[in-house]
Amino acid sequence: MRTGVDIIREWNLVKIMTYADQLSEITYAPGKTIYTVGEPSENVFIVKRGTIQLEVFFLVKTIIDLPVSYDGYTQKTVSRVIARTVRTIGRGEQFGFEEFMKLYKSRVIRAKVVGSGPAVCLYAKRERFFEYVKDKDLLMYLHTSQAYTDFDKEGRD
Numbered sequence: 001m002r003t004g005v006d007i008i009r010e011w012n013l014v015k016i017m018t019y020a021d022q023l024s025e026i027t028y029a030p031g032k033t034i035y036t037v038g039e040p041s042e043n044v045f046i047v048k049r050g051t052i053q054l055e056v057f058f059l060v061k062t063i064i065d066l067p068v069s070y071d072g073y074t075q076k077t078v079s080r081v082i083a084r085t086v087r088t089i090g091r092g093e094q095f096g097f098e099e100f101m102k103l104y105k106s107r108v109i110r111a112k113v114v115g116s117g118p119a120v121c122l123y124a125k126r127e128r129f130f131e132y133v134k135d136k137d138l139l140m141y142l143h144t145s146q147a148y149t150d151f152d153k154e155g156r157d
Contacts (some may be wrong), residue, residue, distance in 0.1 A: 023122040030118060034111040035096070041107050043123045045096040047089055050119025054087045054095060055110045088114065096123070 025048065028034055034045070037057060045052075060080055065073045086109070089095060095111055113119040 019124075022124050022128045024124070025120060025122055028113045028119045028121065030113055030116055032113045032119075034113065034119075034121070035107050036110045037107055039107045041096070041105060042126055043096055044126065044129045045094065045111075046122045047091055047093050047095070048120040048122055049091060050113060050117055050121075051088060051090050051115040052093075052095055052111055052119055052121075053085055053114045054089065055083045055085050055112070056108070057110070058082045058084065083110075 023046070028050075034052065035043075058081070060082055062078045062080075064076045064078060066076055067073050
């Protein structure tokens, strides 16, 4: 697994320092959900301290045959949602980029704090982030993020 803030790894020091001035800091309590599926994709985050778990959800439908007589039955569909952890990240790693790098307007992943301690994150608004990102940065990030957001490969790891 790659670690560190991949998208800014190639930036020069001046660009990093200028971008750092745009970041704000926020602390989340243990167990706190930072964002969930369906919320607007507005911020990008870098973990300063703590552990963040990124999860996707799958709707699973099961059809059950229920007997209603000796030679008859009826079908009932039971639906449930299953959460799958796609990545657990820590200090120096980024998150929140997944959706808007793929041009989603809302979140498709849930991010929450795991572990016994709080998580401290640096964040920037989407618009501020794109002021600093170049096309080659976007292509590199899309390539590295594909490993944990490619749902077509689900179950083939």
